[in-house]
Amino acid sequence: MSISEIVQAFEQIADRHKHINSFSFGESEDETIYGNDVYPRCFLELPFNVETNEKFKRYRIGMVISQLPESSSITDQQRIDIISECEDWASQIIFELKKNKAIQFSNPFSFSSLILINHTTDSSYGVRAEFEITVLNKSCDSTIFLSE
Numbered sequence: 001m002s003i004s005e006i007v008q009a010f011e012q013i014a015d016r017h018k019h020i021n022s023f024s025f026g027e028s029e030d031e032t033i034y035g036n037d038v039y040p041r042c043f044l045e046l047p048f049n050v051e052t053n054e055k056f057k058r059y060r061i062g063m064v065i066s067q068l069p070e071s072s073s074i075t076d077q078q079r080i081d082i083i084s085e086c087e088d089w090a091s092q093i094i095f096e097l098k099k100n101k102a103i104q105f106s107n108p109f110s111f112s113s114l115i116l117i118n119h120t121t122d123s124s125y126g127v128r129a130e131f132e133i134t135v136l137n138k139s140c141d142s143t144i145f146l147s148e
Helices: 003-016 076-098
Strands: 022-026 041-045 049-052 056-067 113-119 124-136
Touching (some): 003 022, 003 041, 003 056, 003 076, 056 076
Parallel strands (some): 022 041
Antiparallel strands (some): 041 056, 049 056
């Protein structure tokens, strides 16, 4: 499974999620916020660490789920509610992705990092989750590129 296929799997799940209204990916979420994004949104960071051996590739990936508050003045409780919703949605996306037999999560699966985000560019709030997934390393299959 390639990075492209991983992104497609996340995008398909985010598109089917009843609360997520947009999906994007890239190296940095801040660079993809243009002010016209539809919230709640799912942003998938391209893997920031890839370990490979002859059989597997292990990707460390970050995913951000963010939401805009209904008004510019927001209470601490409303901020906590938004963050809690985003955390639930992130967990739901990961749960759905775990059903994909081509992807293996580190066991036991857990977010290695779950942090609050607050984008000053658009006043959104949410969570960033980091996790590892392991896939078969088909690029090490010499029958694909070697001729006899």
